[in-house]
Amino acid sequence: MPELWTLGCYTFMDKSEAHKILGEQLARFGSYTELLPLVESGRVENFEIRGESGAKYQVEIQFFWDDKHRRIIRVVGSIDDGGIRAFVPLTQTSLISPPKSVLT
Numbered sequence: 001m002p003e004l005w006t007l008g009c010y011t012f013m014d015k016s017e018a019h020k021i022l023g024e025q026l027a028r029f030g031s032y033t034e035l036l037p038l039v040e041s042g043r044v045e046n047f048e049i050r051g052e053s054g055a056k057y058q059v060e061i062q063f064f065w066d067d068k069h070r071r072i073i074r075v076v077g078s079i080d081d082g083g084i085r086a087f088v089p090l091t092q093t094s095l096i097s098p099p100k101s102v103l104t
Contacts, residue, residue, distance in 0.1 A: 013081035017051045018090050022079045025049070025059055032098050035073050038063040057081055060089075071098045 029035055037043075045061040059079050066074035073096045080089040 013057070013083065013085050014051070014053060014055065015090060017053055017055065018057060018079045018081070019092070021049060021051055021057060022059065022077045022090065022092050025061065026075060026077045026092055026094060029061065029063070029075050030096070032073065032096050035063055035075065035096055039065060039073050055081055058086070066095055072096070 029038075043063055045059075047059055048056055049059055050056050057079050058081070059077065061075065061077045063073065063075055066072045074093060075096065076091060076093045078089040078091045080086040
């Protein structure tokens with residue numbers, strides 16, 4: 001079980017666990033053809049998930065054009081534990097290029 005760090009009344013989230021969770025959530029969105037409607041609709045996913053430690057995390061995933069002309073999609077995920085980290089969440093981003101068949 002990860003050790004929680006505290007400073008006064010603030011508890012610091014387990015960054016290692018948060019990165020793992022966020023990576024797993026972003027991995028669900030790797031297919032360009034599945035991402036395209038999410039980008040076009042301006043979809044943002046917000047949900048809570050519980051880590052192995054029992055800590056509760058808020059996750060947000062956004063989908064938008066990084067380069068619309070070249071059809072490159074950017075997926076940005078952020079995670080926090082609802083504490084002080086909510087002001088500066090951990091983030092991960094990935095760029096998804098279209099398959100060559102979409103370009104031709």
